[in-house]
Amino acid sequence: MTGSNRVKLKPGDTIGILGGGQLGRMLALAAARLGLRCQVFSPDPDSPAFDVVLNATCAEYADVEALELFANDVDVVTYEFENVPSAAAMVLAARRPVLPSRSALETTQDRLTEKDFVTSLGIRTADYADVSSLAALREAAFLIGQPAVLKTRRFGYDGKGQVKIHQGDDLERVWAELGTKSAILEAFVPFEREISVVAARAADGQVECFDVTENEHRDHILKVSRAPAAIPDALAEEARDIASRIATALDYVGVLAVEMFVVSNGRAPGVLVNEIAPRVHNSGHWTLDGASISQFEQHIRAIAGWPLGKPLRHGHVTMTNLIGDEIDSYEQWLTVPGATVHLYGKGAARPGRKMGHVTQVSPLPPKQG
Amino acid sequence: MTGSNRVKLKPGDTIGILGGGQLGRMLALAAARLGLRCQVFSPDPDSPAFDVVLNATCAEYADVEALELFANDVDVVTYEFENVPSAAAMVLAARRPVLPSRSALETTQDRLTEKDFVTSLGIRTADYADVSSLAALREAAFLIGQPAVLKTRRFGYDGKGQVKIHQGDDLERVWAELGTKSAILEAFVPFEREISVVAARAADGQVECFDVTENEHRDHILKVSRAPAAIPDALAEEARDIASRIATALDYVGVLAVEMFVVSNGRAPGVLVNEIAPRVHNSGHWTLDGASISQFEQHIRAIAGWPLGKPLRHGHVTMTNLIGDEIDSYEQWLTVPGATVHLYGKGAARPGRKMGHVTQVSPLPPKQG
Incomplete structure (x- = not known):
């Protein structure tokens, strides 16, 4: 396989994942369900993603030899974080397809480049x-x-x-x-709400957006996501359209998240783009239990060259992050009817560290009439 | 930790799984989601479960030294197949808790002992x-x-x-x-239907049954399962009660499946027990996508000493096995709306080999009134 972006994996093929945190871990679990292998590259020997793959590479991102050996072992490379060093991406892309592409990384790694890009599409930012x-x-x-x-x-x-x-x-x-x-x-945007749209785009241009999610932060860290966001349909449509246009303009392959603010300023509410994350995103974790397909499976399907699924939401979904020592509440959460508990297998529960999350789904109310 | 059956794992602890097939693989994936590690023991170097764990032991079940080293590495031992050699179970049980217990294995490994046990509970068999x-x-x-x-x-x-x-x-x-x-x-039982009940039992005696599943075999291999089975409520209650009584009488910890026949002989239909599987079971695979908790997570919770979940079914669920070269249809299945594809990462698609399965969930019709 060459460095071309035209990838078509077969069951049993291997995906290389840069980054060994919970996002890499959940990507690897989604790949496993589809019969695909993963190899994880991370400098941290305690990477939670190492636990769920047979082969792991523990090396620095500047270690060119390790990157080359890693590339030889895999059929396609993806990543769980946007700060992949450009040099590492270049070394890998010379040997294997890297998806999403380096240009998507470069656009989104720099807040100024990213905002210039977004505004060039006629989409508003602060x-x-x-x-x-x-x-x-x-x-x-x-x-x-x-x-x-x-x-x-x-x-x-x-x-x-x-x-x-x-x-x-x-x-x-x-x-x-x-x-x-x-x-x-x-x-500074005096926003009414923070929302995000997680979108998947396939190499053939197919785009599938999940429902708009409403996000609540605490100390700058996501605490709760709710899907769908409590916003008018037209606004939700606008938000999803923005995410689609961004994915398409980036010629993106994989899952991305677009964080937005809902603003009104006394007028009809509108949407401003705050940030693009070129990866699966914490605000999409609810899809693991609350939708017919998860953001992680969508990402794997996209980079494998497989067709995307059409996501259907199962009901009203709430995702709550377990941050720091909140992980200690896992036993109580296990007893909450309908709650699904995800723990990331991390060691020390340092303050601010994302240790797990819980999803709760309320079935959709029956349609009247 | 001693050989006692009172287990209470913490996140980060390690479960040893005997057997490296798709059941072991799906158990390991369920454990990973709960922040638990797994180590798989299997004599087959191509074991699909090896792909999803960091540590694997490839050795024969008669290799006492390998079993001892394996036991030292883990906090509790479980298995994915009923034919665990008694000697291996004994070596392991001397060092670590083995759940479900050796006595449950011994009762169910022998068709005669099993039928004597079932009839001793006043439950009918052929x-x-x-x-x-x-x-x-x-x-x-x-x-x-x-x-x-x-x-x-x-x-x-x-x-x-x-x-x-x-x-x-x-x-x-x-x-x-x-x-x-x-x-x-x-x-030979001229049955109307083949059904099964997958039940989980915790060490404290809590039992949670999934809904009764109706099974269709082809060439003696499960082809399709449907939940719920199209049987009267009273019969379903009887079937679930039988599974509960069996689990309790075995002082069972973990998930088991009871295969049953629905017979009528011109009279009111009744249930005969055909077989007990002391493990997660193919007829419970629908729970991965069709219920609020899967059989795999229930098993992991039970052997971890964690509370069981109360399973809620999401709708009418159909599970179709992909057997042998039926795996080649995975690409079509990926495009079926609402279908969830599971591939086991096995190499050769030999005839009769279970290569994957597909779940389809039809949402529950809204309640009237």
Whole structure:
């Protein structure tokens, strides 16, 4: 198999997964159900995904020899996190198809490139400006106003790598605090709701979106997702359409998530794109139990060159993350009727660490008439 | 942990699974979702369950040293097949809890012991007789009549180790054909339906039965299961009650399946027990997609000392086995709306080999009124 993106796996073929966290683990479990093998590459010897595959590579992402050996062992490469080093992706892509493609990674690894890309599609985002110096920050802060959020262009997640700026803040101190020369200032969005759409796209262009999910964060970490989001149908349609257009414009193969804000400002509510995650996403975990096909299976089908499924939701679904020592509540959750408990097999329950999640599905009320 | 049956696993603990087929594989996948590790022991280097665990032991069941090392690595031992050699179970049970217990294995490994046990509970079976010689076969054939089925007492499955006897058959030839001195003659049951009940029992005595399943065999191999079985409620209640009583009488911990015949003989229909499988069972595969908890998770919860779930069925469920080269139809199945495809990752699609299965769920019709 060459580096072409035209992949067609057979049962028994092997998928290489970069990253060994819970997303890689759940991807590997979904692949196993389809008769596909996985090999996981991760620098962390305690990677939870290692537990569910026969072959694992424990090496740094900068280890070219390890990457080459890994590529030789697999038929296609995918990843569970967006911060795959570009050099690693290049080494792998020279030997095996990497899906989603490197260009999708490059677009979404940089907040500025990503926002430029989204706005180029005529899709709205918060106001933003490139900030590469204190002078640029002062100018951007003047144009965009406060409150605003200063973010590193790269490598931020779960609220890391960002500082909120209020009226009167000392911008020199804020700039020093962020500690980078590559930043973006975004207007703070007084949103009504945070929502996301998880979409899958196949190499042949087929796109399947899951229902819009409403997300509730706590300390910048996703705590609860609810599907469907309690928003008007037209807005949900707009959100799904945005995700489809983004996936198509990226010529994307696999699952991505688009995080959005619902804003109204006293007018009819609209949607702003906040962020694209070029991977399966925490806000799609409800699909494991609440839909006829999960985001993980959709991703595996897409990168295998297999047809996507048409997702049907089983009811009203709530997904609750177990964060840090909340994992200790697993025994109570096991006794809740209809609750499905997922534990990630991680060792230490450090504060803020995602240790597992619970799904609860309320059957759809019977249709009247 | 000692050899006691009082097990209480913590997330991150390890379950040892004897047997590396699709049942072991699906048990390991269910355990992974609960944050538990598995180690698989199997003599077959191509075991499909090896693909989904980090640690595997490839050794013969008679290899005492390998069994001891395996026991040292795990916190509890279970199995995916009833023909676990008694000596292996004994070696393991001296070091770690083995669940279900050796006594449940011993009762169900021998068709005669099993039928004696079932009838001792006041539960009906087909007429049967112990046959250890040609003379005994002649006498049993006279008493039981024809047609009848001569079966080896041990190690039969999927129609192997059995011969049907018709009026006028040469019993000497039949006896020679079976080639054992340890057999049982069973009256052939002109059944209306074949059904099964998959039941889970926890160490504290809690029993949870899945809904009664109706099974259709082809060439002695399960082809289609449907849940619920199209039988009157009272009969379904009787079938579930039988499974519960058997599990309780065996002081069973884990999942078992009881295969039964529905017979009427012109009278009100009744149920005869055909066979007990002390393990997860092909006729329970529909629970993976068609119920709020699967038979695999119930088994893992039971042997982990965790509370069982209360299974709720999602609708009318059909499970179709993909046998031999029927696996080649997986691509068509992937396109069937609502169908969930499971492939076992086996190599050669030999005739009669179970390669995968497909589940289809029709949502429950809305309740009227």
